Amino acid sequence: MALYNETVMEHFMNPHNVGEIENPDGKGTYGSPVCGDMMQITIKVDEEEKIVDAKFKTFGCGSAIASSSMATDMIIGMSVEEALDLSNKKIVDELGGLPPAKIHCSVLAEHAIKSAIYDYATKYGKTYAGLEGFDPDAEEDHHHDDIEEE
Amino acid sequence: MKQIYLDYSATTPVKEDVVKEMIPYYTEVYGNPSSLYSVGLEAKQGLELARERVAKLINAQPAEIRFTSCGTEADNWVLEGVADALKNKGNHIITSKIEHHAILHTCEHLEKNGFEVTYLDVDSEGFVSPEALEAAIKDTTILVSIMMVNNEIGTIQPIKELAAVAKAHGVLFHTDAVQALGNVPIDVKDLGVDFISMSAHKIYGPKGVGALYIRKGARINNYMHGGGQEARKRAGTENMAGIVGFGKAAELSMNNLDAHIEHCSTLRNKLWEKIQAEIPHVQVNGSMDKRHPGNLNVSFDYIEGEAILLLLDAHGICVSTGSACSSGSLAPSQVLEALGVPVTKMNGTIRFTVGDFTTDEDIDNVVEVLSKVVARLREMSPVTGKEGW
Numbered sequence: 001m002a003l004y005n006e007t008v009m010e011h012f013m014n015p016h017n018v019g020e021i022e023n024p025d026g027k028g029t030y031g032s033p034v035c036g037d038m039m040q041i042t043i044k045v046d047e048e049e050k051i052v053d054a055k056f057k058t059f060g061c062g063s064a065i066a067s068s069s070m071a072t073d074m075i076i077g078m079s080v081e082e083a084l085d086l087s088n089k090k091i092v093d094e095l096g097g098l099p100p101a102k103i104h105c106s107v108l109a110e111h112a113i114k115s116a117i118y119d120y121a122t123k124y125g126k127t128y129a130g131l132e133g134f135d136p137d138a139e140e141d142h143h144h145d146d147i148e149e150e
Numbered sequence: 151m152k153q154i155y156l157d158y159s160a161t162t163p164v165k166e167d168v169v170k171e172m173i174p175y176y177t178e179v180y181g182n183p184s185s186l187y188s189v190g191l192e193a194k195q196g197l198e199l200a201r202e203r204v205a206k207l208i209n210a211q212p213a214e215i216r217f218t219s220c221g222t223e224a225d226n227w228v229l230e231g232v233a234d235a236l237k238n239k240g241n242h243i244i245t246s247k248i249e250h251h252a253i254l255h256t257c258e259h260l261e262k263n264g265f266e267v268t269y270l271d272v273d274s275e276g277f278v279s280p281e282a283l284e285a286a287i288k289d290t291t292i293l294v295s296i297m298m299v300n301n302e303i304g305t306i307q308p309i310k311e312l313a314a315v316a317k318a319h320g321v322l323f324h325t326d327a328v329q330a331l332g333n334v335p336i337d338v339k340d341l342g343v344d345f346i347s348m349s350a351h352k353i354y355g356p357k358g359v360g361a362l363y364i365r366k367g368a369r370i371n372n373y374m375h376g377g378g379q380e381a382r383k384r385a386g387t388e389n390m391a392g393i394v395g396f397g398k399a400a401e402l403s404m405n406n407l408d409a410h411i412e413h414c415s416t417l418r419n420k421l422w423e424k425i426q427a428e429i430p431h432v433q434v435n436g437s438m439d440k441r442h443p444g445n446l447n448v449s450f451d452y453i454e455g456e457a458i459l460l461l462l463d464a465h466g467i468c469v470s471t472g473s474a475c476s477s478g479s480l481a482p483s484q485v486l487e488a489l490g491v492p493v494t495k496m497n498g499t500i501r502f503t504v505g506d507f508t509t510d511e512d513i514d515n516v517v518e519v520l521s522k523v524v525a526r527l528r529e530m531s532p533v534t535g536k537e538g539w
Binding site: 002003012013015018029033034036037038039040057058059060061062064065 | 452453454455456457460461463464482493494497529530531532533539
């Protein structure tokens with residue numbers, strides 16, 4: 001018996017893409033240890049605006065680490081546009097589901113990715129529809145309320 | 151993979167000798183102890199023996215022990231029952247900020263029904279001070295309820311001093327001794343308390359049975375209404391096998407108390423020494439002086455508790471984050487909050503409790519795995535080594 005399903009446990013026990021890219025094209029952090037979880041994502045983007053590498057460092061529970069691992073897996077090979085379209089729901093689906101109280105971990109991953117892309121866009125003077133209205137420094141929502149579940 | 155269970159404060163395995171005494175009460179001595187034929191009378195005899203054994207463990211009279219379905223029921227009963235009995239005398243209850251939810255949530259319920267509750271602060275090691283209690287007592291105070299041993303940090307309260315303060319003001323005093331029973335010597339005569347909550351499954355007895363000690367003459371109304379069981383104080387057909395198991399567990403605990411305390415504190419101290427020697431950036435929460443002999447509550451900087459728990463579980467090691475009742479909820483521990491532990495550290499807190507079946511080798515194995523687990527999670531954490539993370 002385990003707290004999470006097999007996919008989540010596998011990504012937690014043997015997470016992919018752990019670490020930090022040196023001289024990344026984009027770096028994003030979301031959450032804080034005070035809230036119980038914090039995720040940092042670094043990305044490498046090529047000339048075709050494709051994410052060729054992504055790494056994460058996460059302070060958090062099993063599902064936060066699994067969400068980081070899955071989310072970075074998913075965005076590697078995606079175009080920046082595609083990665084901006086990645087919703088927390090798609091991360092949850094790919095993980096085969098998370099307990100309701102842990103859905104916020106996937107939200108954290110979605111925001112951390114957007115923050116990393118925001119950093120990349122700022123650095124390279126790019127604009128994306130998917131970043132419209134996005135504020136990387138926005139106060140973290142009360143993400144423990146499960147409101148993002150849908 | 152060998153399982154190493156270090157969560158004895160959550161529950162304990164039932165000892166073989168306890169199970170052996172329980173079994174006949176399911177199959178042979180199945181009578182209702184209220185029945186007047188022999189198989190009923192035989193059950194009644196088993197019930198009274200259990201009562202004597204539980205009474206002996208706390209130096210009470212058997213008639214002062216009333217069995218309940220669990221420790222939580224005993225806590226609910228004492229708060230609701232005293233509030234009801236003394237509502238014409240006053241509506242003020244005093245407790246502490248670090249009580250078990252069975253007390254805190256019952257107090258919140260009473261507040262909704264017109265009672266006033268004072269939640270006393272604790273110091274950085276979790277102690278309630280007799281002076282603070284003295285200052286909180288009013289003319290309307292009818293009950294003081296302070297736990298004997300905290301379930302998360304293991305702090306042993308100065309119950310005798312606290313009870314004396316209440317007594318000097320003619321106020322009834324209750325202590326939730328669910329974690330204390332079988333882990334610290336309890337003598338009701340010496341402590342001078344009026345009510346004590348107890349539970350069987352923390353002392354190698356079965357789940358689903360507890361007891362409330364009611365000092366002879368202490369005023370309390372009934373909580374469970376119905377038949378005339380338990381001298382008309384607690385209705386409901388007795389959980390016979392459970393009660394018999396509680397009695398046997400109490401007897402074993404009584405005979406084994408000194409050895410148990412010695413065994414647990416030795417292993418617990420070794421666990422803490424090894425953790426300190428092998429893992430940097432850790433802190434113990436609570437007092438190392440007046441502490442439950444098996445309890446160790448440690449905060450690991452830069453990482454989160456559930457991740458530690460899951461990785462230890464993958465190695466067959468069972469521990470808990472905060473208390474078992476709050477795992478699964480995301481709210482930080484109100485106990486650590488009351489101690490003033492920073493929220494960042496709270497999130498990385500693990501409670502270990504050793505018990506009778508823990509071995510010296512277990513401690514070596516746990517620390518070996520733990521140091522790897524902590525190092526691995528710290529490698530993964532974006533805040534590792536950062537000032538003021």
